[in-house]
Amino acid sequence: MNKGYSKHQQRVIKNYYNNQGAISLQRLGELVTDLYLAEGKSRETKWKQAAAAMEKLGVKKQQINHLLGQDNPALLAKMVEDLMAKE
Numbered sequence: 001m002n003k004g005y006s007k008h009q010q011r012v013i014k015n016y017y018n019n020q021g022a023i024s025l026q027r028l029g030e031l032v033t034d035l036y037l038a039e040g041k042s043r044e045t046k047w048k049q050a051a052a053a054m055e056k057l058g059v060k061k062q063q064i065n066h067l068l069g070q071d072n073p074a075l076l077a078k079m080v081e082d083l084m085a086k087e
Helices: 007-018 020-037 040-056 061-070 073-086
Strands: none
């Protein structure tokens, strides 16, 4: 990890990777809000971003496909709520 990084930079990088799950979960929560407001092509893009965030969190591919097929932000919001309760 020491590729010319200062100790402070190394700590920041380490903390990022240690908290990557929480960061992905927060991003997914933000995408729920965006999905409620998005329309058309923007909505499709937000769903793709949500799918990527769910994959990072270890959500099963079958559940991701179900949520994408339903195109219902309320279902995604419920899943985010459940994931937050687990942490």
